[in-house]
Amino acid sequence: MTRDIPGPGGSWLLGNLADFRAGMLPFFERCRRDYGTVVALRLGPRRLILLSDPSLIEEVLVTKNKSFKKHFATRLLKPVLGNGLLLSEGNQWLRQRRLVQPAFSRRFTDEFVQIVRLHTSRLADTWRQNPRRELYHDMTQLTVQIAAHAFLGISDAKDTEEIGACLEVTHADFERRFQQPWSLPTWIPTAPNRRLHRAVQSLTSIIDRMIDERRKDADGRHDALSLLLRAEDEQGERMPIQLLRDEVMTLLLAGHDTTANGLTWTWSLLAQHDGVMSRLRDELRHAKSETHPRDEASFARKIVKESMRLFPPVFVFGREAISAMNLGDYPIQKGDSILMPQWVVHRDAQFFPDPLAFDPDRWTTEFERELPKYAYFPFGGGPRVCIGKEVAMVEATGVLAALASEFDVSLEDPAGLTPWPTVTLRPKGPVWAHIRRRNGSVTTSRIERQTGSDV
Numbered sequence: 167m168t169r170d171i172p173g174p175g176g177s178w179l180l181g182n183l184a185d186f187r188a189g190m191l192p193f194f195e196r197c198r199r200d201y202g203t204v205v206a207l208r209l210g211p212r213r214l215i216l217l218s219d220p221s222l223i224e225e226v227l228v229t230k231n232k233s234f235k236k237h238f239a240t241r242l243l244k245p246v247l248g249n250g251l252l253l254s255e256g257n258q259w260l261r262q263r264r265l266v267q268p269a270f271s272r273r274f275t276d277e278f279v280q281i282v283r284l285h286t287s288r289l290a291d292t293w294r295q296n297p298r299r300e301l302y303h304d305m306t307q308l309t310v311q312i313a314a315h316a317f318l319g320i321s322d323a324k325d326t327e328e329i330g331a332c333l334e335v336t337h338a339d340f341e342r343r344f345q346q347p348w349s350l351p352t353w354i355p356t357a358p359n360r361r362l363h364r365a366v367q368s369l370t371s372i373i374d375r376m377i378d379e380r381r382k383d384a385d386g387r388h389d390a391l392s393l394l395l396r397a398e399d400e401q402g403e404r405m406p407i408q409l410l411r412d413e414v415m416t417l418l419l420a421g422h423d424t425t426a427n428g429l430t431w432t433w434s435l436l437a438q439h440d441g442v443m444s445r446l447r448d449e450l451r452h453a454k455s456e457t458h459p460r461d462e463a464s465f466a467r468k469i470v471k472e473s474m475r476l477f478p479p480v481f482v483f484g485r486e487a488i489s490a491m492n493l494g495d496y497p498i499q500k501g502d503s504i505l506m507p508q509w510v511v512h513r514d515a516q517f518f519p520d521p522l523a524f525d526p527d528r529w530t531t532e533f534e535r536e537l538p539k540y541a542y543f544p545f546g547g548g549p550r551v552c553i554g555k556e557v558a559m560v561e562a563t564g565v566l567a568a569l570a571s572e573f574d575v576s577l578e579d580p581a582g583l584t585p586w587p588t589v590t591l592r593p594k595g596p597v598w599a600h601i602r603r604r605n606g607s608v609t610t611s612r613i614e615r616q617t618g619s620d621v
């Protein structure tokens with residue numbers, strides 16, 4: 167017995183395009199409220215199914231994952247990410263995942279903690295000198311510096327700046343094409359396309375230079391590029407150069423903007439919740455700085471988790487059915503796009519009592535045990551779960567810990583803070599904040615001196 171999938175209808179030609187454009191987040195919320203957890207939508211000829219039921223999301227990501235491929239919107243990233251992990255499919259994806267996964271070992275993460283600390287302490291110096299800050303900008307710069315250092319082994323400021331500027335161009339281009347899917351293909355030499363090509367070329371030439379350097383001397387290095395250069399599959403084969411480039415590009419792109427958004431939302435929430443901030447400080451006073459970012463039970467982690475519940479950096483993601491099937495009792499046709507909105511599921515009162523409250527304490531072991539697995543999925547799930555999941559948690563927790571122990575943050579315009587859903591969930595417009603040093607704080611410079619800055 168199959169069930170019809172309800173939905174809001176729409177224009178005969180464009181379907182629900184106007185609803186999407188009027189505001190994706192409120193539209194998703196309205197669909198959930200008025201039609202339930204499985205809702206049929208349309209964009210032109212394409213049928214979309216908005217899925218907010220954790221057990222059906224698990225079917226898509228885990229039990230029936232082989233019946234799906236990546237969603238058409240994700241493929242907009244192809245001109246930049248090529249066949250890197252985020253976009254590849256089937257056996258090519260599996261082979262690459264097996265080659266890349268070992269790079270994110272315990273050893274890598276240990277070194278990563280030091281890299282996070284080093285760059286955060288530099289940001290702390292800037293905060294001391296100039297206390298009026300734009301948080302989204304600061305968090306983006308910081309995550310670019312960390313990504314360039316950890317993934318490519320770059321600590322040179324000029325290269326890092328260049329990488330940051332190019333990533334900004336590629337990101338703006340994704341946003342443009344995400345909002346205007348009918349944009350001309352990237353091979354047509356329009357002004358935006360030429361700008362994109364220049365940015366990709368520039369990134370590629372930095373990556374190629376680093377590949378050459380690491381080829382001559384990768385021994386003892388633990389940046390992701392050096393590890394990927396040495397990685398071999400079961401036949402003893404190494405990654406072809408183009409795939410190596412695609413993977414490094416994927417790590418840079420997938421690994422900085424998501425974390426920067428997560429951190430910006432976390433600061434914005436902390437700035438509005440003094441009680442949570444002072445509890446965090448109490449914990450930091452007693453925590454061992456070496457192990458703290460990896461401590462899964464820490465209050466800092468609970469803060470990051472709760473912030474990604476309310477403001478998931480990836481607020482929706484999708485799959486495309488490659489064959490007809492049922493999800494639960496609902497018939498899915500070949501070619502249907504399945505959208506899984508973290509934004510909606512993470513705010514469902516059925517799973518999260520008082521869902522709009524920022525309450526890091528809800529994340530007890532018992533609460534997590536009882537929570538349906540896909541009621542909280544900021545990093546996706548199943549075989550294609552985010553490969554940088556642990557790295558992102560360590561980074562967010564490490565940055566938070568290093569800065570919160572020294573500074574108070576207050577927003578200039580908390581009421582003006584609005585989520586802006588593009589490829590990721592960013593704040594709309596700048597997030598201006600005042601930074602104040604606390605008396606008796608442990609400065610991050612001292613932490614840097616203790617741990618050394620020679621990573």
Ligand code: HEM
Nearest residue numbers: 251252420421424425428479480545546550552553554558
């Ligand atoms: C808060 C930060 C992050 C969030 C919220 C996030 C979220 C996600 C999500 C939802 C997916 C699944 C996409 C899908 O199934 O279609 C994903 C995949 C991926 N992420 Fe992340 N991510 C974060 C940080 C990172 C970092 C730091 C890295 C790099 C170290 C990274 C690299 C990747 C890659 C390579 C994939 C594709 C994995 C595959 O398909 O095998 N991400 N991420």
